[in-house]
Amino acid sequence: MTVPQLYYFAIRGLGEYIRLLFTDNGINFEDIRFVSRSPEWKEAKMSMIFGQMPCLKHDGKEYAQTGTIMRHLARVHDLNGSTEDDATFLDMFFEGLRDCRQKYVRYIYFDEGTREDLVHKTLPDCLTNFEKLFNIHQGKFIIGDKPSYADYILFEELDVYTHLDATILDKFPSLKAFWEMMWQRPNLKAYLEKRKADGVWISVVEKGMH
Template identity: 25%
Template sequence: MAPKLYYFDGRRGDAEAIRMLFKDTGIAYEDVGVSEETFKQMDAAGDLLFGQLPMVDFDGLKLVEQPAILEHIAQMADKAGKGTNKYLGENENERSTARSLCSAACDLRRESLAMRKEGSNDAKRKFKADVLPVWFAALDKLAVASNDEDKGLGAGVHFTFGDMAIFEAVNAITVALNLSVIRPYPNLKEWHDKAVHRAAIEVHIQGRDDAPW
């Protein structure tokens, strides 16, 4: 039975990195749009731990919280042994790094969402001046590639579930503010461009509908 991803109908939000990881791993899934009324019904029925989306139903295992969902998908992919990439990383140190990246992506996404919700030019200017340089400078240091095959941030060459979380958060910012915001950070831009051109991710980005974040 294919996993079912439940998220608010017509939105990308915290579900987008999950969609991307499903696509990148080649794991078939069902994307279920949820209306506000259906959300209330699911919550009342006890289907949503902590009363929130996204939620993925893995054949009866109903997981919420993006980092946990991404790690579970990575575990499924590595167990299936599709391709040479290891989404959990090569070892426990790399897996722990991936978890750290997921947490960082959540923090970055939270700050960018606050900017989006306010929606004013002042909010965008403040984000560009005060928030973005701190995050992108730190990620630029992590993005130094050890060789042409290095697809991951930090130690290891694999593109992990943590890399996917960071990629989606950074990509969403470039979509909201313009790709030019990443150009002062050459290592991060090179890493971002590699990820954009991962075959399944490129197809997903080119084919997705315009939608509110």
């Protein structure tokens, strides 16, 4: 069996969910990163499904679209809950996170709204819903005491939002405890600390970093 190859830009972005899942679960993978608009990327995209990343290649197969890749890995590596209800709940949580991410993206890339509105209204509204959903199940993860694919998406989103405002999680104790716990995961800690030390950008623009 070959080692999976993840193709994405040299930023965190949407590909970071996949990197975190691989890293936390000790899954060896090849992390192939492109500089945005580089000749190498322009050439590589010609052969990719939809001509976009993230793209995952493994055992002669190619997978595109972030949600597709994450759910595929969830099924393969038993990170999708234990019942159909679990899987549906995780899917719902993921879709909510994706909607919230789009609000962040519209601010970062399209200058839609203000930082003050995003930090004090838009994101807190999202976080209020996520806090309620997170508390439906007991345990330190979204569902119980075993991580799921959605936990990596939630963690990355929370971490991204703390770059906008370091105190943004203070009113959401369950989410903050989860975020702090994930930073201490044995397989994640060294990776996250190196990522921080290297100053890896969240997006292809520096806006939103501090």
